[in-house]
Amino acid sequence: MTLTTRFAPSPTGYLHVGGARTALYSWLYAKKNGGDFVLRIEDTDLERSTQESVDAIMDGMNWLNLDWNRGPFFQTHCFDRYKEVIQQLLDTGHAYRCYCTPEEVDAMREELKAAGEKPRYNGLWRDRTDYPEDKPYVIRFRNPLEGSVIIKDIVKGDIEISNSELDDLIIARSDGSPTYNLTVVVDDWDMKITHVVRGDDHVNNTPRQINILTALGAPLPEYAHIPMILGDDGKRLSKRHGAVGVMQYRDDGYLPEALLNYLVRLGWSHGDQEIFSREEMIELFDLTGCNRAPSAFNTDKLIWVNQHYMKSLDPEYVAEHLTWHMNEQGINTDNGPALSAIVKVQADRVKTLKEMAQISRYFYEEYTEFDEKAAKKHLRGVAKDPLVLVQSKLAALTDWTAEEIHNAINATAEELEIGMGKVGMPLRVAATGAGNSPSLDETLALLEQDQVIVRIDKAIAFIDERVANG
Template sequence: MSVVTRFAPSPTGYLHIGGARTALYSWLHARQNNGRFVLRIEDTDRERSTDEAVTAILDAMAWLDLEHDGEIYYQTQRFDRYAEVIAQLLAEGKAYRCYSTAAEVEAMREAARERGDKPKYDGTWRPMPGKTLPEPPAGVDPVIRFATPLDGVTVIPDLVKGDITIANSELDDLIIARADGTPTYNFCVVVDDMDMGITHVIRGDDHVNNTPRQINIFKALVDSQIGGNSELPRYAHVPMILGPDGKRLSKRHGAVGVMRYREQGFLPQALLNYLVRLGWAHGDQEIFTREQMIAHFDIANVQGGASTFDPEKLLWVNQEHIKAAEPEELIDELAWHLARHGIEGVDQDDLIAIASVQQGRCKTMTEMAEQSLFLFREVAEYEPKAVKKHIKTATPDLLAQVRDTLARLEGWHAEDLAAAVKGVAEGNEVGMGKVAQPIRIALTGGPVSPSIDDTLVLLGREATLARLDQAVDAFRALKAG
């Protein structure tokens, strides 16, 4: 049977780190088995689901390049199918109408707690042989409950935790349709997984409690020959991601939506690399390409214990990916970050040149863009501390000599530029720092930039000469004052 996995987020907020890891694991398992990866939006909770959240999830999946196969499924577009299945379960006595109010159900559970029993619905409206049901109250719309098996056990075939056995007596007759007729999560999931032929369900281990309920529904649907895949999926419940304090990762740990990591300058391939290692390893290897992840990942080797999110480790992984990338692989993100500063329409060759110079100096793409802004903006002011430290009485004359020497060059190549600057320093019997740092300040406004020859090449002849002219005048006026 061909492997089919799915990622099924609820659109009640952004795609968070835990969800992205689940999507990645599911995507990898499908890709390495030449299978299919299904994207399903579980939007039956209409009070909390929003179109904005759907867009945020789809944008994040596209940025991560976790491409799905076929159409995107939306549960709200499948209500007719759910109604059809519920009607058949009712007709076969595998589901029933329940008129108990929420207050009555809570009273049942409280009474069970007082007896020391499992707090659950007591089956008042469940048809049983020889049982007389109460008269349905007038004007009350019932919920639909699934008739959970009363005895026996349910076994979860789990690839991460091993088989998990749950006594059916521990389970409730869960609601599969609300009083307004809308189907519920645990029911819709099973119908979808059957209809879409899902073979492997990979999700967080906070779903372990849901799984035996879903398995029982799955078996009931198979018995009813409702259609779809009749083989129970294999499950893989992956551990939670924890913050440094050992508690579940949340906003207080700095956990944010996936697209916020883009804003912070992380590469999508670096974020995926970091996430794949949160619970899985391949020897001592830390840095993985997408192709290596597909080749080596094994869902059965995901560890059973929780992993701790380490922002510093993520930053290191990102830096390694930036350094190792071909410059062409960085230009889309570089252009995106420059656009956030109002700089758009940069020529692709220029972007490649910037990336090739900056990639060895930056930990994030945000940093790369910010350190390249001097190429696109005139110098409005010079950093006072840098001026005080590096601009001396002789500096304007040195910069004027640099300007004239550079203007006489026929070409504009790194080797020639470096030699020209070095010649000015040697001709004036001063160290390179006495010339190089003033040049940086003149061209960028501050004392930090790539190497002088790279800075000159990136800035170009016209802008370099103009900025040197401006700086010579400004520094002479400063010293004269």
């Protein structure tokens, strides 16, 4: 049988980081073992499921390049199959009708709670056959009363749960619609899922699902329950910790490779190695290497990984992702240097692609005013002569390259017998409108020669006006 894993999100919101890590681990385990990776959308919660959430899940999976070779399947397309299985369980005596109202079940639970026992449904209709006419009912699974369920968990080790701890769960609501634990079992069975990789918040569901699979005579998959992700404060990751939706990380300027690399290490390790290519992840990943304890999300570590990938990946590829941020910030890059060139000079100066776009606007647009602090410090009366002389030398260049630009700046400093900074800093402010940029010769080389000359004129005029105004 082909090893088969699945990722089965509910379309009730964005694809969050915990879900993305689960998807990654499932994807890696299937890829490593030459198996299938199934995408299944668990959309039976009709009130909360939305097409917008489905799209968000697809967008996140596609951005991370976690491709599936089966699916996407939708549970709402399988209701006839679920009804068939529910009837099978009724016919074999593994399920029964329960006519208790929700209020009656609540009363049972309160009574047991008052007696110091676990609040639960007490099995009132488990063995009754005096079914009333024209009264709504749910269908419950007849859970075994004796023995226990042993989950041979790949991550957590053996987990034993006594059947006496489990009540007869509802598998079909009064309107006939199936419940989560029934649909998951049927889907995993029909899709021949061999390994269920999911968050450990599902551990309590697993013994119930194993009992239903056993009642159906279906094979049991292997289970791997991954501990949750915590925020920096040790509490469960949530919106209060910042970006928790996958596409928010894209919006904030992270590369998909960085987020994947960070997530794979957030609960799994291979020695002290921190950086993994996609190929290395597939080759080295194994579920047995996953941590049993929760992992804490560290944004500073993610930034470090992102900076590594911005500097080490092919600049042409990084530029493809930078394009989105340029467009998002309304920067038209049709005229100006290639974005791959921007990546080369800016990658080691920023934390994110969003920041890279923000500080690169002057390559494509004329700035409207100088940075106040930079202009106050560097566009003073003493800067006029250096700017006038370097402008003439730059205008005379027939080869507009970083080397020739550097030589012109150097010659200006030597001719005026001043330090390079007294030429370079006013020139940087003139060319970019601010006091920070990549190396000045590379920055100017990426701008048009005429463009630089005009910007120096603008700086000289600024100085003249400043001097005139005292």
